[in-house]
Amino acid sequence: METRLQAIALKKTYDATKALCGIDLSLPSGKIIGLLGPNGSGKSTLVKIAAGLLTPTSGQMLICGKPVGPETKALVSYLPDRVYFEPKQRIIDLIEFFQDFYEDFDRQRAESILGALNLDLKSKFNVLSKGAKEKVQLALVMSRRAKLYLLDEPIAGVDPAARDYILNTILTNFDPDATILISTHLIADVEQVLDEFIFLHFGQVVIHGTVEGLKAETGKSVDEYFREVFRCLPSC
Amino acid sequence: MFTKLLKYEFRTVKKALLPITVAALLSAVLGYVMMLLVSQQFVTQDNVIFVFLSMILLFGIIILFVVYSAGSSFYLFYRFYKGKFTDEGYLTFTLPATTHQILLASIVNIVIWNLITLLVVILCFFLTFAPLISDLVDFPFQVFFEISYAGNIFASILQILGSFSYGIILPMLSITIGSLIAKKHKILAAFGIGYLISMLVSFITSFLSITELAAVDSIYGEISMDSTMIITGILMLAISVGGYFIMHYLVKNKLNI
Numbered sequence: 001m002e003t004r005l006q007a008i009a010l011k012k013t014y015d016a017t018k019a020l021c022g023i024d025l026s027l028p029s030g031k032i033i034g035l036l037g038p039n040g041s042g043k044s045t046l047v048k049i050a051a052g053l054l055t056p057t058s059g060q061m062l063i064c065g066k067p068v069g070p071e072t073k074a075l076v077s078y079l080p081d082r083v084y085f086e087p088k089q090r091i092i093d094l095i096e097f098f099q100d101f102y103e104d105f106d107r108q109r110a111e112s113i114l115g116a117l118n119l120d121l122k123s124k125f126n127v128l129s130k131g132a133k134e135k136v137q138l139a140l141v142m143s144r145r146a147k148l149y150l151l152d153e154p155i156a157g158v159d160p161a162a163r164d165y166i167l168n169t170i171l172t173n174f175d176p177d178a179t180i181l182i183s184t185h186l187i188a189d190v191e192q193v194l195d196e197f198i199f200l201h202f203g204q205v206v207i208h209g210t211v212e213g214l215k216a217e218t219g220k221s222v223d224e225y226f227r228e229v230f231r232c233l234p235s236c
Numbered sequence: 237m238f239t240k241l242l243k244y245e246f247r248t249v250k251k252a253l254l255p256i257t258v259a260a261l262l263s264a265v266l267g268y269v270m271m272l273l274v275s276q277q278f279v280t281q282d283n284v285i286f287v288f289l290s291m292i293l294l295f296g297i298i299i300l301f302v303v304y305s306a307g308s309s310f311y312l313f314y315r316f317y318k319g320k321f322t323d324e325g326y327l328t329f330t331l332p333a334t335t336h337q338i339l340l341a342s343i344v345n346i347v348i349w350n351l352i353t354l355l356v357v358i359l360c361f362f363l364t365f366a367p368l369i370s371d372l373v374d375f376p377f378q379v380f381f382e383i384s385y386a387g388n389i390f391a392s393i394l395q396i397l398g399s400f401s402y403g404i405i406l407p408m409l410s411i412t413i414g415s416l417i418a419k420k421h422k423i424l425a426a427f428g429i430g431y432l433i434s435m436l437v438s439f440i441t442s443f444l445s446i447t448e449l450a451a452v453d454s455i456y457g458e459i460s461m462d463s464t465m466i467i468t469g470i471l472m473l474a475i476s477v478g479g480y481f482i483m484h485y486l487v488k489n490k491l492n493i
Contacts, residue, residue, distance in 0.1 A: 014492070051330050055489045070237075074332035084326040086248060086319075100240050101331050 001028040003065070004148045004179040005050055010059035012045050012203075019045040021203040022059065029147070030176050032193050035183040036226060037200035043183040044081065046200070047152045050181075051078040064147055074103065077146035081153035081183075083133050087126035091119060091136060098140050110143035113169060131162045138166055142173040149180040155189055163189050188223040197222050199229060237333045241341035249315055249349055253308055257356055260304040267297040267364035294364070301360050308353040312346045313407045321415035321422060325493040335488040339408075339480070346404050391465040398472030405479040406433060412483045416490055437475060441468045 007025040011018070019042045027033055035043050048054040049061050052068045063072035085094055091114065098105045114121065117135055125133065138154060151170070155163040163186075171193055174180060184190055191211070199206040206229060211222055218225060270290045319328050319342070328338060407430060414426030444467050 053326065053329050054492065070332045070334050073330055076330070078326075078330045080323075080326040082323050082326070084323045086324055086327075088251065097244065100244075101237075 001030065003027065004029050004063065005181065006060075006062040006065075007046070008060045008062070010046075010049065010061055011057045012042075012049065012054065013057045019203050020049075020056070023203070023205055025198070025205060025208065027148075027179055027181065027196075029179050031195040032170070032174065032180045032182065033196040033198060034187065034190055034194040034222065035181055035198050035200060036185065036187055036222070038185060038230060041200040042203040043185075043200055044152055045203075047078070047150045047181065047183050050148070051076055051150050075147040076150060077102075077141045077144040077148070078150045079137060079141040079152060079154055081156065083130075083137070085125050085133075085137065087124070089125050090122050091125065092121040094125065094136070094140060095121070098143070102144050104145040106143050106145055109173065110139055113139040113143060113173070131158050134158055135162065135165065135169075138169055142169055145175060145178075147178055149178060151180065151182045153184055154182060155184065155186055167193055187226050188221075191222045194222065199226065201230070237331075238337045238341055241331070241333060241337055242344055245315075245319070245341050245345035246348065248319070249312060249345060252311055252315075253349060253353075256304055256307070257352070260301060260356055260360055263297045263300050264360035264363040267294055267360075268366060270294055270297075271364060271366070297364060301357055305353055305357045308349065312349050313411060316342050316346070316408055317411045317415065317423065317426070320487070321411065321493060323493075325491075329491065329493070335484055339484055339487065343404060343408070343480075346408075350400075350404070388465075391463075391469065394469030394473070395465045396469075398469035398476070401476035402437075402472040405476040405483070406430060406437075409433070409479040409483050412486050416486055416492065437472075441471055444468070444471065 003026050005025070005027040007023045010020055010023040010025075012020040023042075023046065035046065037043050045054060049056050050063060050068065052073050061068050064075055066072050089097070095107060095110055095114075098110070099107055111121075114136065117132070117139070119128070119132065119136065125136065128136065134154075138151075141149065141151070149170075154170070155166050158166065167190065170180060170182075182190055182194070194211050196208070196210050197214070198208045214220065214222060214225055220228070270293055274287055274290050318324055320338075331338070407426075410430035410433060411423075411426040413429045414424075415422045417429075418425035
């Protein structure tokens with residue numbers, strides 16, 4: 001199994017605030033991994049460094065063995081926790097944009113996912129509802145045949161039906177050779193799709209394990225275990 | 237990758253600037269017709285009101301050209317801010333492109349649109365005033381050669397290039413610094429930074445000009461503008477190049493969106 005993401009003594013500080021405190025992490029290929037932790041635990045910072053949006057204060061982040069840069073950005077498909085497309089673009093323009101910039105973009109897959117949403121591809125992005133915007137973004141991000149998918153809070157702020165749609169889209173478009181890292185604090189909703197989980201707290205990895213192993217060892221779900229672990233740790 | 241970035245930068249700006257460019261040109265045509273009517277048989281005692289209204293309309297058209305020119309410039313830098321330092325930056329900076337490619341695509345796009353705006357404004361003025369002043373066609377060349385008197389074209393070109401590049405890099409650098417240091421009111425911060433940098437540069441250029449002029453005066457007994465223009469031109473080019481690399485460093489290492 002190849003390593004898709006590797007963090008070595010990774011640190012990130014914002015002024016006096018320590019967001020990541022020397023993280024060591026290795027994520028294998030072919031897994032869906034939950035990056036779980038309370039708000040402010042450093043989840044988004046870790047994901048942003050892997051996506052190439054932030055530069056670490058010290059330490060190293062490797063994607064498929066390469067330091068983060070234009071080369072790794074071609075391998076990583078990143079979904080931020082917000083609406084990030086230029087609002088006046090039409091959906092068809094966004095498809096063309098992705099096709100132009102990403103060699104691994106599968107246009108047929110994108111049109112198939114978007115077709116299931118009954119969206120007019122000529123619609124402007126800014127006229128869509130918040131849920132529809134998030135679905136379009138997810139559709140485009142998941143339509144890349146990337147090595148590593150970084151999904152930052154993909155189900156936050158959408159209704160339960162949309163959550164099911166999003167998780168289903170993730171599962172049905174999951175390439176067994178790829179790795180998906182889902183950052184979220186809505187553990188109960190994503191737990192069903194996870195192979196592994198990482199608990200992050202105050203910028204440190206508290207636990208990194210498999211969902212099956214956890215169940216076998218403790219008989220608890222990830223959500224139950226999360227509540228137990230974070231009840232014992234100092235509050236944020 | 238650079239070409240693709242430039243294509244999308246250009247396309248995004250085109251959506252907003254093309255309609256107002258066409259509007260400016262149409263206004264110039266309207267201005268031309270008004271001026272033609274005013275300059276010919278209509279200037280008589282009987283149609284003073286017509287002439288008065290035409291002049292007001294003409295004044296409005298000139299204001300429109302100025303607003304078009306300033307507005308285009310402002311919009312170009314606003315797009316730079318939106319595409320890099322707001323949520324849209326999440327897309328821009330996760331593209332498989334280097335920071336140099338991303339910044340240079342923006343700079344080239346701004347240069348292209350600034351040149352288009354300049355040409356359109358010149359064309360609009362010529363079109364509007366053509367019926368009144370036929371000699372106006374020679375006007376920019378006269379001005380240019382008057383500035384670059386005695387054939388000192390090199391100094392003039394250097395000065396123009398320096399001012400042009402400085403006028404593009406300074407706002408971009410100010411936006412970059414403003415966006416990185418301010419958590420809120422980033423545009424306001426960018427204006428503040430821009431003001432401070434331009435004050436500093438003005439102080440330096442004034443100081444150098446005075447020193448240079450004094451030196452020339454003491455040696456030759458007369459003042460030469462050429463050396464001052466060359467010095468300020470080189471200084472502005474140097475500041476632009478330095479500003480670009482500072483901007484590149486900040487975006488590459490300190491970006492936090």
